[in-house]
Amino acid sequence: MKLIDHAKILAALLLARGWKIALAESCTGGLVCATLTEVSGSSEWFERGYITYSNRAKTECLGVPDALIQAHGAVSELVAKAMAQGAQRNAGVNVGVSITGIAGPTGGTAEKPVGTVCFGWTMPSASGEHVTTCQTKLFSGDRQSIRQQATEHALAGLIQLLNN
Numbered sequence: 748m749k750l751i752d753h754a755k756i757l758a759a760l761l762l763a764r765g766w767k768i769a770l771a772e773s774c775t776g777g778l779v780c781a782t783l784t785e786v787s788g789s790s791e792w793f794e795r796g797y798i799t800y801s802n803r804a805k806t807e808c809l810g811v812p813d814a815l816i817q818a819h820g821a822v823s824e825l826v827a828k829a830m831a832q833g834a835q836r837n838a839g840v841n842v843g844v845s846i847t848g849i850a851g852p853t854g855g856t857a858e859k860p861v862g863t864v865c866f867g868w869t870m871p872s873a874s875g876e877h878v879t880t881c882q883t884k885l886f887s888g889d890r891q892s893i894r895q896q897a898t899e900h901a902l903a904g905l906i907q908l909l910n911n
Contacts, residue, residue: 750782750895753902757783760909761792761842766870769838770796771809771830773821774848774864778898794838799830805847809833822847824865824881831867831879843869846901850893862886864897868905880908 761768770779780796783789797808802821805811811829819825827845835843848864855861862885869879882904886896 750899750902751785753899753906754782754786754789756906757902757909758786758789758792760906764841764909766841767792767794767838768842768844769794769834769840771805771834771843771845771867772796772798773800773805773830773846774850775846775894775897775901776800778894779844779846779901782898782902794840797834797837805830809837820859822849822859822863822865824867824883827865827867828869828879828881829867831869831881832877835869835877841871842905843867844901844905846897848893848897850890850897852890860885862888862893864893864900866897866901866904868908870908880904 772779777798783793799805799808802816806813809830810833827847830845831843845867849855849861851861865883867881869877872878886893
């Protein structure tokens with residue numbers, strides 16, 4: 748399935764609920780936002796995106812505690828969770844999505860190799876309280892391929908959560 752197809756499905760799901768979304772992207776550098784805004788009428792359900800590439804940006808724009816980044820690293824589910832929650836809260840929307848990872852070719856370690864990407868999705872539950880789901884994936888390929896796979900996974904993961 749093409750990225751635009753994911754975006755169109757996501758648009759329909761969000762519109763059906765009357766929800767809006769905000770993104771917090773690091774390693775994808777705005778690719779998810781660009782994909783979403785390819786859909787005509789996206790202003791009905793897409794509020795904004797934060798490209799928080801640096802640790803400082805994650806802290807200043809999203810409220811991710813610096814101590815959290817120092818303790819667990821920017822590429823961690825705890826930071827992805829805080830990023831998604833910060834995007835949702837700061838934008839005043841229903842859904843927040845985050846992506847933080849190592850696209851390479853440099854920056855990887857034995858513990859977190861190139862291709863490690865952490866995701867966060869936060870949205871209201873049936874009770875109305877926001878619930879955040881996080882996941883870590885290991886993608887392979889070059890920098891462009893990893894960023895593309897991460898974009899697709901962020902969208903597909905949100906579609907799956909909205910359908911559950």
